Amino acid sequence: MSQLNQRLVAAAVALLALSVFSxxxxxxxxERFESGQKFLPNLNPDEIAAVEILQGDEQVTLSRQGDxxxxxxxxxxxxxxxxxNRLVRNLLDIELAKEIGSGDGLAAELGIEPPGEDTVEVAxxxxxxxxxxxxxxxxxxxxxxxxxxxxxDGEENPIFLTEATVLIDSTADQFxxxxxxxxxxxxxxxxxxxxxxxxxxxxxxxxxxLERVPSGRREKTxxxxxxxxxxxxxxxSEVHLADAEEVADLSFDSEFRYELEDGSGYVVSVAAREDxxxxxxxxxxxxxxxxIERDTPDEELQEKADILxxxxxxxxxxxxxxxxxxxxxxxxxxxxxxxxxxxxxxEDDEDT
Numbered sequence: 001m002s003q004l005n006q007r008l009v010a011a012a013v014a015l016l017a018l019s020v021f022s023x024x025x026x027x028x029x030x031e032r033f034e035s036g037q038k039f040l041p042n043l044n045p046d047e048i049a050a051v052e053i054l055q056g057d058e059q060v061t062l063s064r065q066g067d068x069x070x071x072x073x074x075x076x077x078x079x080x081x082x083x084x085n086r087l088v089r090n091l092l093d094i095e096l097a098k099e100i101g102s103g104d105g106l107a108a109e110l111g112i113e114p115p116g117e118d119t120v121e122v123a124x125x126x127x128x129x130x131x132x133x134x135x136x137x138x139x140x141x142x143x144x145x146x147x148x149x150x151x152x153d154g155e156e157n158p159i160f161l162t163e164a165t166v167l168i169d170s171t172a173d174q175f176x177x178x179x180x181x182x183x184x185x186x187x188x189x190x191x192x193x194x195x196x197x198x199x200x201x202x203x204x205x206x207x208x209x210l211e212r213v214p215s216g217r218r219e220k221t222x223x224x225x226x227x228x229x230x231x232x233x234x235x236x237s238e239v240h241l242a243d244a245e246e247v248a249d250l251s252f253d254s255e256f257r258y259e260l261e262d263g264s265g266y267v268v269s270v271a272a273r274e275d276x277x278x279x280x281x282x283x284x285x286x287x288x289x290x291x292i293e294r295d296t297p298d299e300e301l302q303e304k305a306d307i308l309x310x311x312x313x314x315x316x317x318x319x320x321x322x323x324x325x326x327x328x329x330x331x332x333x334x335x336x337x338x339x340x341x342x343x344x345x346x347e348d349d350e351d352t
Contacts, residue, residue: 033096033098033099033160035096035097035098036095036096036097036163037095037096038092038094038095038096039091039094039095039096039135039149039151039160039162040091040092040094040133040135043091043092043124043132043133045088045092047126047127047132048064048088048124048125048126048132049063049064049125049126049127049129050062050063050064050124050125050129051069051084051087051088051122051123051124051125052121052122052123052125053087053120053121053122053168053169053170054115054120054121054122054170055118055119055120055121055170056117058170058171058172059073060073060169060170060171060172060175061073062079062084062175063076067081068081069081069084069175071172071175071176073172074172074176074239075239075241077176077177077239077324078176078177079175079176079177080175080176080177080178083169083174083175084175086169087168087169088124090166090167090168091122091124091133091135091168094149094162094163094166095162095163095164096149096160096161096162096163097146097160097161097162097163098160098161099158099159099160100148100158100159100160100161101158101159102156102157102158102159106159107150107159110138110139110148110159111138111139111148112136112138112148112150112159113136113150115136115138116138116139118138118139118140119136119137119138119139120136120137120168120170121134121135121136121137121152122134122135122136122137122168131153132153133151133153134151134152134153135149135150135151135152135153136149136150136152137149137166137168138150138159140165141161145163145164145165146161146162146163146164146165147161147162147165147166148160148161148162149161149162149166176239178235178236178237179233179234179235180234180235180236180281180321180326181231181234181266181281182231182232182233182234183231183232183234183258183260183266184229184232185208185225185228185229185231185232187260187261187262188208188228188231188258188259188260188261189208189259189260189261190208190257190258190259191208191227191228191256191257191258191259192255192256192257192259193227193256193257193338193339193340194254194255194256194339195339195340196210196211196339196340196343197210197211198210198211198224198227198228199211208228210224210340210343210344213344214344216346216347217344217345217346217347218344218345218346218347219343219344220342220343220344220345223338223342223343224343226335226338227335227338227343230256230258230268230332230335230336231258231266234332235329235332236326236327236328237327237328237329238326238327239324239325239326239327240324240325240326240327241323241324241325242280242322242323242324242325244325247271247278247325249273250271250273250278250325251271252269252270252271252278252279252280253270253271254269254270254336255267255268255269255270256268256270256336259286262306262307262310263285263286263287263307263310264283264284264285264286264310264311264313264314265283265284265285265286266281266282266283266284267281267282267283267284268280268281268336269281269282270336275330276327276328276330276333277327277328277332277333277334277336277337278325278326278327278328279325279326279328279336280321280324280325280326281321281326282317282318282321282322283313283314283317283318283321284314285307285310285311285314287307287311
């Protein structure tokens with residue numbers, strides 16, 4: 001073999017050895033624990049199709065339907081996307097302080113296996129229903145922040161201590177999208193209650209005012225404000241299917257109608273059961289159709305497009321809301337008990 005060939009062979013052997021060493025070193029480094037490393041470094045949130053959370057006797061199952069998640073335990077009612085996003089983000093953000101070890105005795109002591117009272121188990125599943133990740137968050141570290149965590153999927157995994165406390169919501173109530181509508185009082189153009197009506201008065205029509213206030217009397221500011229702003233961040237405390245046995249005996253015998261400046265509006269039907277108030281809600285639009293000519297100005301075209309979009313929103317709203325009856329908290333429910341006599345007072349009275 002020539003001297004040149006010998007040098008080429010030696011160089012090839014050296015490169016092969018270096019390649020093997022580099023691969024072994026990278027594998028070794030990947031398997032070796034490093035403080036601050038992520039607990040779930042390879043999790044792809046876009047592949048998550050369902051989330052199951054268990055703590056004690058509580059179970060929450062969040063399933064993705066299109067662009068939203070629903071809470072299976074509450075008749076597939078919508079979940080707050082921001083709540084689901086926060087859960088996934090909190091899992092992705094978990095950093096590890098140190099590796100603790102393994103073994104049945106240690107797992108039991110740290111609330112991993114069997115699960116303790118405060119242990120939270122989370123499973124993330126893909127569209128095929130298979131676990132992408134299954135983990136448990138055990139006891140908190142008594143000497144400071146952090147929790148003991150362990151993955152349950154795949155091969156036997158060690159227990160780690162996290163850098164910071166791991167916060168995971170674990171009840172269905174925490175994930176429900178409880179806000180039904182959010183309409184500012186300034187966007188309301190007319191209110192028709194059980195025995196009263198508010199309309200815009202004055203030359204500029206800027207303020208809602210109670211109709212037919214007798215001479216010597218005036219609106220009672222505090223109570224009127226409660227009526228005007230009823231749809232502002234309207235939330236429920238409980239939700240039931242409209243045909244559920246729990247609400248079958250309800251009589252929705254009073255109604256509040258809110259018409260908005262854009263021509264849309266909401267009808268709130270109210271039922272009472274002792275001190276509790278339940279509602280059904282539907283939407284409408286006063287404009288049923290629009291006409292567009294070939295020479296319609298761009299600004300007018302945009303206005304008509306907004307009307308059509310809002311009408312479509314109302315149809316979608318009704319398609320969903322027709323399935324539900326809501327129970328309100330006592331503070332919100334009391335607003336629906338207000339009548340005309342509650343909304344006016346003598347002019348020399350002080351608001352209470």
